[in-house]
Amino acid sequence: NAGVTQTPKFRVLKTGQSMTLLCAQDMNHEYMYWYRQDPGMGLRLIHYSVGEGTTAKGEVPDGYNVSRLKKQNFLLGLESAAPSQTSVYFCASSRDYTDTQYFGPGTRLTVL
Amino acid sequence: RKEVEQDPGPFNVPEGATVAFNCTYSNSASQSFFWYRQDCRKEPKLLMSVYSSGNEDGRFTAQLNRASQYISLLIRDSKLSDSATYLCVVNPTGRRALTFGSGTRLQVQP
Numbered sequence: 128n129a130g131v132t133q134t135p136k137f138r139v140l141k142t143g144q145s146m147t148l149l150c151a152q153d154m155n156h157e158y159m160y161w162y163r164q165d166p167g168m169g170l171r172l173i174h175y176s177v178g179e180g181t182t183a184k185g186e187v188p189d190g191y192n193v194s195r196l197k198k199q200n201f202l203l204g205l206e207s208a209a210p211s212q213t214s215v216y217f218c219a220s221s222r223d224y225t226d227t228q229y230f231g232p233g234t235r236l237t238v239l
Numbered sequence: 240r241k242e243v244e245q246d247p248g249p250f251n252v253p254e255g256a257t258v259a260f261n262c263t264y265s266n267s268a269s270q271s272f273f274w275y276r277q278d279c280r281k282e283p284k285l286l287m288s289v290y291s292s293g294n295e296d297g298r299f300t301a302q303l304n305r306a307s308q309y310i311s312l313l314i315r316d317s318k319l320s321d322s323a324t325y326l327c328v329v330n331p332t333g334r335r336a337l338t339f340g341s342g343t344r345l346q347v348q349p
Contacts, residue, residue, distance in 0.1 A: 160336065167247070169326070169341035170283070177335055185336060217282055224335040225271040230282035 129153050133218050133231035140208045140238045148203040148234050150218030158221045159201040160228065161193060163214040170217065176201055177224070208238045240265050243329050243340035251346045256317045260343045262327030263309045271330035272303055274312050276323045277342065283326055317347045
């Protein structure tokens with residue numbers, strides 16, 4: 128049972144480059160989330176989705192875009208990476224927004 | 240003011256000790272409360288939900304105080320394996336997402 132998977136696990140980018148992070152879940156969850164975690168800051172919500180074809184902004188959405196074309200996948204895009212986007216990115220999914228969230232293993236991104 | 244505030248610690252305790260963490264939240268209408276555990280460089284995982292009447296799961300007890308807007312986590316008979324960061328999580332009313340605290344780090348020593 129895979130749960131929530133994230134691709135890639137590690138990535139190094141140069142300033143201005145673009146990339147897409149992929150999150151996949153096999154639990155048929157409606158809700159999916161993207162967070163970033165920085166030292167001393169805790170988890171901060173970037174964007175989330177309440178179902179296929181829907182997205183909504185979280186606490187820190189600037190510089191990121193998302194898409195949820197299929198229920199099981201939630202993509203996070205960085206169009207022009209900046210050093211301030213160096214972070215650990217976690218994806219999560221849940222059946223409902225008040226329900227337990229299941230997290231992927233994270234993507235460690237460094238922007239030089 | 241942060242929506243969810245926690246003492247970052249670290250709390251350094253010997254094996255077998257009892258330790259308690261508190262967490263305060265700002266939105267008085269918050270409906271759902273949780274404690275998550277995060278090991279170093281790993282993803283967060285649900286430890287337990289927090290119910291209005293308080294609840295227990297083995298060595299772990301969670302309490303909710305709505306009047307003072309805080310939740311607590313009590314760990315009895317601490318084990319080395321309890322060493323982790325404990326995240327307080329709240330669902331503020333009006334938002335379809337959870338808000339995570341920055342976490343309290345626990346280090347249990349032999």
